[in-house]
Amino acid sequence: MTEERSHLSVQGEPPARWGAARLLTPPIDAHRRPRGPYTVAAALLRRLVPPLLGQAPELVAAHDIEILAAAPELAGIVPARRGTIDAELSDEERILVPAPRRTLRLANGIAEFVRDGVRPGRAIAVCNAAAADPTDLELLDVMTRRVPPATLTIMVYSGGPEPPPDTRGPDELWAAVDRCMREGFLHCAAELGERGLAATEPGGALWWRFAQRTATALGGLGRTEEARAIWDRVRLSSQDPKMHAAAAYGTAMLDARHPDPARRDLLRARAWMNAAIAISTLLPDPADRAFKLGFDRNGLALIELREGRLDAALALVESAIELAAGLGERHRPHRMVLLANRARLLAGLGRAKEALDDFGAAIALDPGFPDTYLERGNLLFKLGRHGAALADFEHAMRAGPPLPEAYYNRAELRSVRGDTEGALADLGRVIELDPGCLDAYINRAGLLAGQARDEEARADVEDGLRLSPGNPYLLTVLGQIETAAGRHAEAGAALDRAVESAPGLAAAWGNRGVLRYATGDLEGAVEDLTRAIDLSPQADLYGNRAVALRALGRTAEAEADDRRAARQS
Missing domain, CATH: 1.25.40.10 (Tetratricopeptide repeat domain)
Structure with missing residues (x-):
């Protein structure tokens, strides 16, 4: 979500008529400066979680990921029951950056926790909404849509007191940026990363970490030219081959993964990726060289794939897997990504059994990563193995915060199996979680029309046409x-x-x-x-x-x- 607040009721001043008895918490100052992401969420969770640990421990356990992402200070009382292997990895091994849509999943999970954990008739007042972090704006939007007003009245105000200046130094800024990148809070990572770059010596180790994270965050947000400018600053400020190899890779990915397919420049991406590979071959440390060269070859495979050369892409990924074999137990996420990528390519080439083997090996490396279950489920569905596909989709649902894609995929499976009511329920869940999912409106409208539920179908058509005239x-x-x-x-x-x-x-x-x-x-x-x-x-x-x-x-x-x-x- 951007700073737009399509569902929020933004007022001028908090109403005096609300007494302390009705307010769930004291008025919450949402200004992002003191705390950053999920300032509002953390205030709510600090109020709700401690009593619910005794009253409804299963509710807390069902939302452990969302709670700990938004309020890490609760880690001492909320066990991390689910999750990926990321928490146990060194900095150099953490290569996966959560997609921007992860915050929508977190917002839906927190909204469901609040909805189910609040005694009806309560209210919250939030001020300084104009200066809130996008994570809180998205959360308020989702809660306004999904938590019944009779349960929780939500009033949001644009004004509020100005917090003191942020005086954090480079080390404190780095800790904040690192947390934001781990959790997928990309707006804050980009904002604080720029401050970190300005506060550190260009070309130094900490400056480089800020540059890498900031450029990655900007690229994930679709702010391609800003990300490109940072990679250019890396090239201007450093003679370190590792930095230059990473900057070449990052620049190539901006062209290969541009959010607008019409603006992807695969020729320029190939040139930058070739530069990255050439530099990586010169790295003196064998382990660094194997990891970085495999990483780059995997990137070049994406370009080959997008140019329609599946065999060439597969050869590159297989060479990267061979390099990763020499890394021992290190770099598990890297090996997981390579195995999953090879599985996709094998599936595209009709080699389903080998693809399933690779998906299974990828899942074994990180059983808590939901995306691999989704992809294996899709392949099983195509192969007609509906029971196994269903198990994978439902495993993905349980692995983390609400995942619209898993419900969408299960809806397709249920529809094929003749369970129209189940499919409709799943598509309704998708739309509840993500009202911008056009395909869910299309599929639900078609199913409803097929059942002669024409007025319901018409409503979905109208909603869908507003998204896609x-x-x-x-x-x-x-x-x-x-x-x-x-x-x-x-x-x-x-x-x-x-x-x-x-x-x-x-x-x-x-x-x-x-x-x-x-x-x-x-x-x-x-x-x-x-x-x-x-x-x-x-x-x-x-x-x-x-x-x-x-x-x-x-x-x-x-x-x-x-x-x-x-x-x-």
Whole structure:
């Protein structure tokens, strides 16, 4: 979430009418300067967690990751029941930076903890919201949406007292930046990292750590040019080959992973990655050289993959795995990433058994990392091993804070298995966790329309179209709904737009064929249904075309379609 607060009720001054008995905590000053990320969250958790440890220990245990991420001072009383191996690693081994979306997962987990742990009828007042960290703004947004007002009234105020200046020195700033990067608090890491760079000698060891973290945080936030400028400062300030190799890798990844695919420059990324590899081969320490060279080859594999050369990408990853074999027990996350990447490539090349073996080996290295379960579950789903896929999706759900992707994947599996109500429940959970998930609206609208729950489907279509105006999948569902309602002109307009914008979408042609049949255009119906069948031969399409052909008196063709439909059912 950015600094926008679409759901927050921002007021001017706190209301005098609220007495201390109703307020859950004293008014919370959300200004990010004294504490940084999750200032509001920590105040709430410090109030709620201690009594709930005795009253509802299972609730605290179910949210241990969220509690400790937002309020690390509670580590003395809240056991870390779940988690990845990151906590036990040295600084040089921690290569994984949480994605920006992790804070949404944390916010949903904290909101659920507050919702289930607060006695109804309480309230909080939060001031200095205009100066709050994005983690708190996101949390307040999620709590406003997900915690019923009858349980907790949330009032947010833009004004408030100005805190004292931040006088932290470089070492204290580094500790804060390091925590932010561990937890995925990228906005704060970038802000404090810039201060750390200004407070340290360019080219020195601490300056380098600030530079590396700050550039990485900026890249993760999509602030590509700011990140590039820091890597340029590294090149200008240092003659250390490790710094230059890392700066070349970081610059390459800015081009290879640009959030806008149209702005990715794979040619320039390859040039920078080749530079990184060339420098890494010159590192004097064998362990450093093996680790860094494997890291760089894995980066080059991403470029090969995005250029469609899966075999070349696989060869690079395998060479990186060979290098990692000489690292002993060190660099487990590095080896986990390499094994998972090889698994993805093997799956893409149709080598499913080997891919599953690699996913299993990656999971063994870090059983608490949910992403690998998700990916293995997806492969198992494609292989028709639904029970094993379900187990992986549900393991990913349990491994950490609420994970929308796991519920989305389980919804697809449930839909394929005919559990429509279960799929709808999962898609509802996805939308509750992430109202910006367009695919969840598309899939739920389609399922609802298939059950003739047209008004509910229409609501999802409208919500989805606000996120993605002109989306052909949503227009296809809208056309289906309008056809069922007898609003043929509106249905035709929606389906015409759908086939124009997505001529390869079989459902759009099939639904327009149904509409044309309903309006008496039998030849047009057969034409559209034939186009749909050419794109995606399915039993319902053959069955619908058979009806249209029979109405035209083309009985033999209709009977042939009936047989095709029966074979596919």
